[in-house]
Amino acid sequence: MDIHHLDETLKALKGPTEAQIVHNNQWAAVALDKFHANSNAILQLEVDGQPTEINLQWDSSFSKAAMKEEVYMAFHGGEALAWFIMSVICRYGHAGQSEIGTGVDYWFMKEEPSDDDLNFLDNYHYVEISGILKESKSNTLNGRIRDKHKQIVEGGKENESSVIVTLFSEPKTVKEIHR
Numbered sequence: 001m002d003i004h005h006l007d008e009t010l011k012a013l014k015g016p017t018e019a020q021i022v023h024n025n026q027w028a029a030v031a032l033d034k035f036h037a038n039s040n041a042i043l044q045l046e047v048d049g050q051p052t053e054i055n056l057q058w059d060s061s062f063s064k065a066a067m068k069e070e071v072y073m074a075f076h077g078g079e080a081l082a083w084f085i086m087s088v089i090c091r092y093g094h095a096g097q098s099e100i101g102t103g104v105d106y107w108f109m110k111e112e113p114s115d116d117d118l119n120f121l122d123n124y125h126y127v128e129i130s131g132i133l134k135e136s137k138s139n140t141l142n143g144r145i146r147d148k149h150k151q152i153v154e155g156g157k158e159n160e161s162s163v164i165v166t167l168f169s170e171p172k173t174v175k176e177i178h179r
Contacts, residue, residue: 001042006058006084013087014112015095021083027076029058030067031133031168044172047089048162056171070133074168078131081173082106082164086127090175098126103155105129126161128152128178134169141167145174152178 006025010018032041043056067073082105086092092108104126113123128148132139148163161178 001053001055003055003057004084004088006056006080008088009080009084012091012093013083013095014093016083021080024076024080024083025058026062027067027073028078028080028168029060029062030064031073031077031131032056032058032171033060033064034073034133035169036171041171044170045085045089046172046174046176047085048175048177074131074133076131077168078129078164078166079105081131081166082127082129082175085164085173085175086125092125098157101155103128103152103157104161124160126152126157128161128163130163130165132165132167132169135167141165141172141174145176149176149178 006028009021013021039060040057043054045052045054083095086108092110094109094112095106097106098104106127107124108127109123128151130144130148132141132144135141144165145163148165152158152161158178162175163178164173164175166173
């Protein structure tokens with residue numbers, strides 16, 4: 001089983017600043033720490049229909065005094081896991097945030113476009129992201145995945161898109177190509 005650290009995103013992903021990546025990783029750490037001990041868990045991954053497991057580690061050695069809101073844990077933590085999956089696991093090296101209402105949260109590219117590359121918009125892979133701390137009757141992993149696919153359709157970003165949803169209590173992250 002492969003061992004990975006959430007901070008691998010710092011070297012693998014350009015676009016978000018180091019501070020933004022650290023911020024989201026800390027929220028993910030707080031969310032993961034609610035359910036898992038010793039800054040370590042076996043993360044179930046399903047990437048485009050291929051299940052696997054990794055030993056995921058993270059840094060929990062920071063003050064959590066201002067990090068109590070569970071909505072932020074799920075939101076920012078979900079972003080952290082999506083950035084990790086897209087950059088470390090799927091090897092997309094560059095990301096940018098999309099506009100609200102477009103049906104996706106971020107776009108990813110394998111490489112950063114050069115300043116003179118006028119066709120870089122054709123190379124985006126769009127991703128709609130979500131996080132759930134713990135499932136309930138009305139908020140399940142499969143239900144959230146369906147909802148995120150609907151958002152992609154409503155936003156019109158149906159080509160070259162994926163959904164990434166993390167359930168922190170298991171932990172499990174699903175990356176699914178939008179079809």
